[in-house]
Amino acid sequence: MLELYQSEGCPHCAKVRQKLSDLGISYVIHNPRLPGGEGGDVTNEVTHDELLAGGEDQVPYLVDTDREVTMYESDDIVEYLDEHYA
Secondary structure, eight states, rough: OOEEOOOOOOOOHHHHHHHHHHTTTTOEEOOOOOOOOOOOOOOOHHHHHHHHHTOSSSSSSSEETTTTTEEEEEEHHHHHHHHOOO
């Protein structure tokens, strides 16, 4: 299962959502906080704590539970999706 921690107003998150849609991949989406360079207002404490467990307060954050992979950075995520799901 893929889980994407993101924010609707973030262009980097939109890039990852578009790639997931282009590849026809189902995923779970979490909205832990509003967008912002240093982190916007937290909107969901539980998913924000999960986001922070990855080591950063940054979106997008992808969790691939099947492959036990986590990553930040939209370009890295798009490359990973192309490599493993295209």
